[in-house]
Amino acid sequence: MTETLNDLSSELLNLLEQGAIGELENALENAPQQDLRREISRLNQEDRSKLFECISRESGAGVLAQLSEAQATEFLSEIDAGIAADLIEALPSDIGSYLLRGMREHESSGILAEIEDTEESDDLRERISYPWDSAGGLMSDRVVAFRASSTVGEVLTELSENAAEYTDREVQYVYVNDDAGRLTGVLPLRDLVLTRRSVAVSDIMVVDPMCVRISATAGEIEDLFEERKFLGLPVVDDDHVLQGVVSREAVQEALTDQSTQDYLSASGIVAGEELRSMPMTLRSRRRLAWLGPNILLNILAAGVIAHYEDTLESVIALAVFLPIVSDMSGCSGNQAVAVSMRELTMEIIQPRDYLRVVWKEGIVGMMNGTILGIVLGSVAVLWKGNIYLGLVVGGALAINTILSVLIGGLVPLGLKRLKVDPALASGPILTTCTDMFGFFLVLSFASMLMSRLA
Amino acid sequence: MTETLNDLSSELLNLLEQGAIGELENALENAPQQDLRREISRLNQEDRSKLFECISRESGAGVLAQLSEAQATEFLSEIDAGIAADLIEALPSDIGSYLLRGMREHESSGILAEIEDTEESDDLRERISYPWDSAGGLMSDRVVAFRASSTVGEVLTELSENAAEYTDREVQYVYVNDDAGRLTGVLPLRDLVLTRRSVAVSDIMVVDPMCVRISATAGEIEDLFEERKFLGLPVVDDDHVLQGVVSREAVQEALTDQSTQDYLSASGIVAGEELRSMPMTLRSRRRLAWLGPNILLNILAAGVIAHYEDTLESVIALAVFLPIVSDMSGCSGNQAVAVSMRELTMEIIQPRDYLRVVWKEGIVGMMNGTILGIVLGSVAVLWKGNIYLGLVVGGALAINTILSVLIGGLVPLGLKRLKVDPALASGPILTTCTDMFGFFLVLSFASMLMSRLA
Numbered sequence: 042m043t044e045t046l047n048d049l050s051s052e053l054l055n056l057l058e059q060g061a062i063g064e065l066e067n068a069l070e071n072a073p074q075q076d077l078r079r080e081i082s083r084l085n086q087e088d089r090s091k092l093f094e095c096i097s098r099e100s101g102a103g104v105l106a107q108l109s110e111a112q113a114t115e116f117l118s119e120i121d122a123g124i125a126a127d128l129i130e131a132l133p134s135d136i137g138s139y140l141l142r143g144m145r146e147h148e149s150s151g152i153l154a155e156i157e158d159t160e161e162s163d164d165l166r167e168r169i170s171y172p173w174d175s176a177g178g179l180m181s182d183r184v185v186a187f188r189a190s191s192t193v194g195e196v197l198t199e200l201s202e203n204a205a206e207y208t209d210r211e212v213q214y215v216y217v218n219d220d221a222g223r224l225t226g227v228l229p230l231r232d233l234v235l236t237r238r239s240v241a242v243s244d245i246m247v248v249d250p251m252c253v254r255i256s257a258t259a260g261e262i263e264d265l266f267e268e269r270k271f272l273g274l275p276v277v278d279d280d281h282v283l284q285g286v287v288s289r290e291a292v293q294e295a296l297t298d299q300s301t302q303d304y305l306s307a308s309g310i311v312a313g314e315e316l317r318s319m320p321m322t323l324r325s326r327r328r329l330a331w332l333g334p335n336i337l338l339n340i341l342a343a344g345v346i347a348h349y350e351d352t353l354e355s356v357i358a359l360a361v362f363l364p365i366v367s368d369m370s371g372c373s374g375n376q377a378v379a380v381s382m383r384e385l386t387m388e389i390i391q392p393r394d395y396l397r398v399v400w401k402e403g404i405v406g407m408m409n410g411t412i413l414g415i416v417l418g419s420v421a422v423l424w425k426g427n428i429y430l431g432l433v434v435g436g437a438l439a440i441n442t443i444l445s446v447l448i449g450g451l452v453p454l455g456l457k458r459l460k461v462d463p464a465l466a467s468g469p470i471l472t473t474c475t476d477m478f479g480f481f482l483v484l485s486f487a488s489m490l491m492s493r494l495a
Numbered sequence: 496m497t498e499t500l501n502d503l504s505s506e507l508l509n510l511l512e513q514g515a516i517g518e519l520e521n522a523l524e525n526a527p528q529q530d531l532r533r534e535i536s537r538l539n540q541e542d543r544s545k546l547f548e549c550i551s552r553e554s555g556a557g558v559l560a561q562l563s564e565a566q567a568t569e570f571l572s573e574i575d576a577g578i579a580a581d582l583i584e585a586l587p588s589d590i591g592s593y594l595l596r597g598m599r600e601h602e603s604s605g606i607l608a609e610i611e612d613t614e615e616s617d618d619l620r621e622r623i624s625y626p627w628d629s630a631g632g633l634m635s636d637r638v639v640a641f642r643a644s645s646t647v648g649e650v651l652t653e654l655s656e657n658a659a660e661y662t663d664r665e666v667q668y669v670y671v672n673d674d675a676g677r678l679t680g681v682l683p684l685r686d687l688v689l690t691r692r693s694v695a696v697s698d699i700m701v702v703d704p705m706c707v708r709i710s711a712t713a714g715e716i717e718d719l720f721e722e723r724k725f726l727g728l729p730v731v732d733d734d735h736v737l738q739g740v741v742s743r744e745a746v747q748e749a750l751t752d753q754s755t756q757d758y759l760s761a762s763g764i765v766a767g768e769e770l771r772s773m774p775m776t777l778r779s780r781r782r783l784a785w786l787g788p789n790i791l792l793n794i795l796a797a798g799v800i801a802h803y804e805d806t807l808e809s810v811i812a813l814a815v816f817l818p819i820v821s822d823m824s825g826c827s828g829n830q831a832v833a834v835s836m837r838e839l840t841m842e843i844i845q846p847r848d849y850l851r852v853v854w855k856e857g858i859v860g861m862m863n864g865t866i867l868g869i870v871l872g873s874v875a876v877l878w879k880g881n882i883y884l885g886l887v888v889g890g891a892l893a894i895n896t897i898l899s900v901l902i903g904g905l906v907p908l909g910l911k912r913l914k915v916d917p918a919l920a921s922g923p924i925l926t927t928c929t930d931m932f933g934f935f936l937v938l939s940f941a942s943m944l945m946s947r948l949a
Binding site for chain 2: 264316
């Protein structure tokens with residue numbers, strides 16, 4: 042297996058150096074998808090750009106279509122905008138617009154400027170004006186529409202006799218429009234097939250079917266899909282004119298992307314966008330965008346310790362417990378953050394349900410805080426033989442655990458209400474608060490009991 | 496809005512107390528899905544169990560079908576196994592088996608034992624014997640199959656004349672079997688509709704179509720769906736006999752669940768399973784399952800500090816910097832964990848690609864470590880006016896950042912190779928190592944430069 046992979050990347054490089062373009066195209070076309078994804082990430086940026094320049098546009102588009110979206114957009118942004126534009130044009134228009142939308146504004150506009158003005162490019166421009174996770178961004182405009190007066194037999198005959206026209210369209214649903222193009226009904230293909238041919242479309246169509254506005258978000262569309270077993274929903278504009286169809290599959294993919302991005306954002310990968318094939322300086326800069334604010338918040342929190350140097354000097358053992366209280370409170374708080382994030386996603390809670398969160402987290406915080414406090418306090422007593430040291434560190438951890446789960450449970454609700462991404466910002470806010478409170482509790486308890494500790 | 500919600504839960508409770516079952520069933524049936532999900536989580540466990548006992552099985556099944564899977568499985572495990580069995584039987588069998596599979600083994604086997612022995616219950620038992628995220632667990636067995644000798648017209652006529660038989664089947668694809676039930680071809684419904692009626696099925700069917708083994712995982716099936724635009728894939732057993740069809744939608748949902756679970760696991764919610772409607776003691780116990788090992792690891796790491804009490808006593812300012820170094824190294828390391836998790840999911844890297852990770856993370860670690868080290872070192876110099884203090888804490892953070900990204904990048908690969916869930920275990924392993932190294936670096940540098948610091 043290892044050898045096959047090494048073979049592929051060195052084979053690609055060899056063919057590229059020899060200028061054996063035909064063989065290069067063949068090798069790319071015949072490579073298994075997984076190998077292609079891995080090996081093309083291993084080429085350096087220069088070789089990769091050269092590769093896309095050499096091979097035919099069709100072959101390049103074929104490679105892009107095999108890659109994950111993140112890889113394809115990254116590689117498109119590396120190469121010359123004119124070549125990228127050719128590749129986008131060689132791709133089916135929904136894939137092309139999907140990739141363009143995945144790129145940063147200035148990169149995609151550079152590529153769009155290079156695309157020739159045709160009807161298709163106008164369409165592409167309109168498509169990418171919608172957010173990637175909205176109905177307009179996710180829909181396909183290749184729909185099949187008929188008039189209500191047709192019979193089932195006529196529709197089936199039309200489909201079968203002019204099959205060539207319909208082969209690149211979504212025919213899971215046949216839509217029914219009035220003279221102005223406004224959506225009036227829908228007929229699932231399966232109903233069409235399971236109905237006698239003489240019946241009029243208007244007799245079996247679903248009248249005023251469920252549909253979504255072109256601006257609807259993936260989350261809103263998902264709600265509708267959860268209620269009903271539809272494969273797709275018609276998309277209409279403000280005048281109720283049919284614009285396209287958005288499939289359950291496209292919405293699910295958008296939401297999977299979202300959920301992966303939440304995970305990455307919460308781990309400090311801003312907007313969930315890094316791949317190790319990206320340039321080092323870009324990766325470093327993006328990670329620092331998260332680390333920079335974090336180190337400042339950390340210094341702010343640790344500033345609390347600086348106020349208690351005298352206390353620390355008298356009871357140096359406290360320095361051992363400060364990082365433990367800080368870490369454990371962060372752990373407890375992050376659990377509450379994760380549960381709030383999940384319940385927000387599942388729509389079991391809303392931002393205004395803070396009292397429920399306080400109640401439900403408060404009790405668990407008391408239970409877990411008590412147990413963790415006893416564990417840490419016992420370690421302190423066993424280590425130093427001073428029961429007051431145990432009371433100080435155990436008590437501080439117990440109280441801080443309660444505060445942490447309350448803050449952790451509430452912060453995502455507050456951020457959601459303020460329309461800030463809770464996945465990205467909850468962690469730093471939580472740990473800064475819990476560090477400050479934790480250090481304060483340990484050190485102020487210690488200074489109160491100083492005579493017993495020193 | 497607030498009032499509507501309060502109305503619903505108090506209305507449900509009132510009707511329950513009055514024993515007005517008919518009205519209760521009506522209220523449940525007419526409640527909007529979002530309100531139902533929220534309000535039924537707000538009832539206490541006793542009331543909820545009473546509610547499911549009172550209402551008819553059909554009405555209860557209707558409620559379950561409106562809830563998210565996590566809620567439905569939780570509520571099923573709360574109530575009497577006999578009633579839960581009735582509810583499962585009242586649900587469509589694929590939803591029923593999906594819910595049973597979402598429950599813990601001992602709970603679902605209790606319910607299964609209560610289900611009467613019918614052909615359908617045998618089917619249910621067989622279905623849940625497959626893992627929830629395998630083809631066998633995700634497939635629907637309601638497929639439509641014909642013989643190769645039929646014509647397109649015959650198939651369409653059969654579908655339309657015996658429509659009642661097919662309405663609960665997946666008819667997006669028509670499968671073609673030989674005499675022994677072995678899969679020999681597939682015909683997308685759209686091809687059937689777009690073909691002249693006299694053509695034989697064998698002439699237009701895809702021969703030896705792509706199919707998946709009943710044991711294939713969601714990830715493997717997703718790979719096939721990424722390559723081709725299929726809506727569903729046929730599932731076959733070891734003898735190539737057609738067992739069912741697995742839809743793209745079911746696979747996407749399984750993967751979204753997986754990705755959400757990764758996020759929750761990484762945040763310390765073991766197996767991503769908590770909802771705030773669960774009993775407090777269960778929630779507390781599950782969270783402690785993560786916190787318990789963590790506090791022990793934390794104490795272990797902080798033990799390093801205890802070895803340097805003399806150093807700390809001489810330079811008490813170091814105590815301020817220890818939690819900062821610990822936190823920041825954790826942040827940097829978690830970014831590397833997240834990128835490795837993403838690249839593993841996208842199959843851009845494999846567990847054996849550690850050299851690539853070392854190289855790619857090492858350079859970013861050096862860049863970010865240098866910058867973070869300069870920031871923290873400068874703060875130390877400005878605060879205490881001692882350049883050596885700046886060198887100690889800045890240098891320690893710089894070196895520890897490099898170690899953190901290396902460990903963070905490699906741990907998920909190692910865990911994957913050991914078949915341990917990297918989402919769950921990477922964080923604790925990472926922070927324990929980086930804390931130990933961080934404390935050691937700060938304090939050993941300080942003790943080397945003691946004469947310049949004190």
